[in-house]
Amino acid sequence: MIDMHCHILPGIDDGAKTEEDSMDLLRAEKEQGIDKIVFTPHFNPERISLDKFLTRRENSYERLKNTKGFSELDIETKLGAEVFFSMKILEMDISKLCFENTNYILIELPTTHRPYGVTHTVKALIERGYTPILxxxxRYGYFTQDPTQLYDIVMLGCVAQINAAAVTNGQSIKGVSALKYISWELAHIICSDAHSMDTRRPNTKAAYECVNKKLGENYVDWLKTNAVNIYRDQIFDIPVVHKPKKFLGRWK
Ligand SMILES: [Fe+2]
Known part of the structure; x- marks a missing residue:
């Protein structure tokens, strides 16, 4: 199994502070059955230059790789980033922010409002051969209250990612739930977004169990296959067939 959104690299963002924290998180990932990880530290193009971020990321990765016990964990790892949405990314060398050896890039949107230029930016990335993963x-109220907005963006050629905790908690922001998105095939992968062993710990196993119980084994297989395809940089056909519609006040 693969986790493609986590904050396990030491001392680079609000995730793991030290190598020991990272090792605890990696051991917990392994217990979840995860054997491939993409490290995705936060990158905000408005706050730090790309070069500075890449240097910090490389240093952090080296520190972790040189930590005693790291190689014995036998977890395959790649570098990536969680890029905070900014139209500035169109002026950057995006390839350096993609999951290593792929054209997939993880993008975080603001939770408070739908940002200006999001459709334009997503389209421009796709035209350049990249696949944004939202x-x-x-977490975004503008999507959960009107999921047709997410549908429209996904249909441009995006992948949508759900946090494992949202699946297990039945969490949603005033609107459709994470499980509903998955049942519509409007969310394509589950990741941990793990930050620490205290607050957001690796938890994908429980999320897959929840999907299995509520939606069935086929959905679990589909989610896992999507993750493998992304990790291997396979072409990912967005299989959306269902456009959400409001009926008697509920999204169906
Ligand atoms: Fe994150």
């Missing part, structure tokens, strides 16, 4: 889509 991080934790259950």
């Amino acid at each position: 991080a934790h889509v259950e």
